[in-house]
Amino acid sequence: MTGQEYKDSLRKRNIIVYFKGKQIPAKEIPNNPYLRGHVNSAALTYDLAFDPTCEELMTATSHLTGKKINRFTHIHQSVDDLIKKVKMLRMISLKTGTCYQRCVGFDAMNATYGTTFEMDQKYGTHYHERFKKFLEYIQNTDFMLAGAMTDPKGDRSKRPSQQSDPDLFVHVVEKNDKGIIIRGAKAHMTGMVNSHEMLIMPTMSLKPEDKDYAVCCALPVDAPGVIHIFGRQSNDDRKLEGDIDQGNAKYGVVGGECLTVLNNVFVPWERVFMCGETDFAGMLVTRFASYHRQNYGGCKGGVSDIVIGAAAAIADMNGYAKANHIKSKINEMIHLTETLYACSIACSAEGVQLPSGQYFVNMLLANVGKHNVTRYIYEIDRLAHDIAGGFIATLPSQADLESPEVGKYVEKYFKGVDGVSTADRMRVARLIEVMTGGTALAESMHGAGSPQAQEVMYSKLANLEAKKKAALKIAGVKVED
Numbered sequence: 424m425t426g427q428e429y430k431d432s433l434r435k436r437n438i439i440v441y442f443k444g445k446q447i448p449a450k451e452i453p454n455n456p457y458l459r460g461h462v463n464s465a466a467l468t469y470d471l472a473f474d475p476t477c478e479e480l481m482t483a484t485s486h487l488t489g490k491k492i493n494r495f496t497h498i499h500q501s502v503d504d505l506i507k508k509v510k511m512l513r514m515i516s517l518k519t520g521t522c523y524q525r526c527v528g529f530d531a532m533n534a535t536y537g538t539t540f541e542m543d544q545k546y547g548t549h550y551h552e553r554f555k556k557f558l559e560y561i562q563n564t565d566f567m568l569a570g571a572m573t574d575p576k577g578d579r580s581k582r583p584s585q586q587s588d589p590d591l592f593v594h595v596v597e598k599n600d601k602g603i604i605i606r607g608a609k610a611h612m613t614g615m616v617n618s619h620e621m622l623i624m625p626t627m628s629l630k631p632e633d634k635d636y637a638v639c640c641a642l643p644v645d646a647p648g649v650i651h652i653f654g655r656q657s658n659d660d661r662k663l664e665g666d667i668d669q670g671n672a673k674y675g676v677v678g679g680e681c682l683t684v685l686n687n688v689f690v691p692w693e694r695v696f697m698c699g700e701t702d703f704a705g706m707l708v709t710r711f712a713s714y715h716r717q718n719y720g721g722c723k724g725g726v727s728d729i730v731i732g733a734a735a736a737i738a739d740m741n742g743y744a745k746a747n748h749i750k751s752k753i754n755e756m757i758h759l760t761e762t763l764y765a766c767s768i769a770c771s772a773e774g775v776q777l778p779s780g781q782y783f784v785n786m787l788l789a790n791v792g793k794h795n796v797t798r799y800i801y802e803i804d805r806l807a808h809d810i811a812g813g814f815i816a817t818l819p820s821q822a823d824l825e826s827p828e829v830g831k832y833v834e835k836y837f838k839g840v841d842g843v844s845t846a847d848r849m850r851v852a853r854l855i856e857v858m859t860g861g862t863a864l865a866e867s868m869h870g871a872g873s874p875q876a877q878e879v880m881y882s883k884l885a886n887l888e889a890k891k892k893a894a895l896k897i898a899g900v901k902v903e904d
């Protein structure tokens with residue numbers, strides 16, 4: 424699909440979306456002021472696939488059909504595919520300055536592909552063949568798929584089956600000869616309201632008593648019983664006002680997340696890819712998380728490029744770009760950004776082949792990379808705040824700039840160096856404000872899992888015993904090989 428075809432296809436859905444207590448009709452979603460930035464951003468992943476200069480990164484050849492497909496629907500067939508994914512993400516972020524949402528479904532498909540293969544090997548089930556059919560459908564339609572892992576989770580000290588409300592994790596409430604019925608909700612769903620399908624996965628490793636919660640399945644975002652409640656963002660009502668005030672008026676901030684409620688939703692068996700196999704829930708979660716953590720040095724690398732560019736531009740506009748401390752701070756931002764990118768490239772270059780034949784990232788490096796994101800983005804953004812000055816927090820509105828009464832004062836007193844308009848200086852300040860503010864920062868912390876989730880993984884994978892042995896040997900302490 425082209426971006427326009429994608430937008431048109433969104434209007435045809437019967438999706439139920441609520442925002443601020445009111446329903447947004449499906450046909451209005453691509454133009455709704457609160458949603459259109461996220462839709463524009465996702466639409467670019469479609470348009471760029473037709474751009475000859477981006478084609479190599481944006482497209483791939485389907486291993487199922489041999490057809491040319493959008494890379495966001497591809498199963499990685501080589502280390503080169505893994506590296507191209509990261510490069511593609513950085514390239515798109517450099518054009519949008521924000522999330523374009525399609526990586527979540529991409530990672531969910533790659534995780535489900537390999538896990539269903541290994542599940543079938545152990546249990547003689549037919550999940551993998553079913554999943555391949557679903558994948559072919561996604562590749563042929565070029566539909567956007569939301570990756571739905573995170574459950575609301577209620578009391579975090581309790582397992583799914585121990586919760587006082589059983590719906591706090593998505594679970595199977597009924598099975599019949601046609602399929603299953605599921606109930607619960609998925610939280611923080613990136614791009615869900617502008618997707619066509621969702622792929623549901625369990626949120627954590629499960630024990631046998633959590634059998635009903637071991638469910639992986641695909642369903643349309645407008646299946647009967649599905650309701651989406653779109654989330655608020657910092658300063659979102661500015662979307663009803665001038666484009667300067669929005670900072671990134673075309674593409675918005677972060678991915679546009681929602682709570683997706685699944686109220687006794689029927690899923691036919693051909694779309695069920697796990698049902699009760701608790702011992703494979705952990706594999707699915709780990710694979711998805713690692714593929715997803717691989718992304719962050721790519722997408723956040725590109726987003727940080729824009730923050731660096733904006734900080735450097737504001738320093739020019741304010742007349743202190745040549746100061747040594749400013750240059751040094753910009754260099755520090757570059758250093759941190761490339762460190763994030765390096766981890767994503769490294770975990771891809773160290774990728775391995777799975778029994779299914781697909782390629783998978785180096786989990787240790789992917790988790791270390793995402794852990795860096797939970798810290799370095801805050802540091803990059805802190806430096807951007809330092810460089811930009813206090814006016815990113817105190818600037819009047821575009822309406823004041825354009826006011827017949829006070830516009831002349833805003834124009835005069837918010838001016839920087841000669842030759843730069845106040846309006847342009849305000850635009851860059853607002854871009855820095857939105858890209859480094861509340862919603863954007865929290866995404867770097869929690870998207871793809873909070874820091875502890877990564878620490879648990881890399882502490883297990885780092886092989887501390889081997890390091891101890893190596894150190895003892897060098898120190899001359901006798902140790903067994």
Ligand SMILES: Cc1cc2nc3c(=O)[nH]c(=O)nc-3n(C[C@H](O)[C@H](O)[C@H](O)COP(=O)(O)OP(=O)(O)OC[C@H]3O[C@@H](n4cnc5c(N)ncnc54)[C@H](O)[C@@H]3O)c2cc1C
Nearest residue numbers: 527570571572573579611612613866869870871872873875
């Ligand atoms: C912008 C954004 C987009 C997202 N997009 C998606 C998406 O598209 N798909 C998707 O599936 N998910 C998505 N997520 C969800 C994301 O993966 C979760 O936010 C993340 O896993 C953290 O879960 P939580 O938000 O429920 O926080 P919590 O789990 O409540 O974590 C908060 C803190 O509590 C700690 N904690 C939690 N449980 C325990 C425990 N049992 N014991 C000790 N400490 C604990 C955590 O380590 C953390 O420090 C998105 C999140 C954000 C912010």
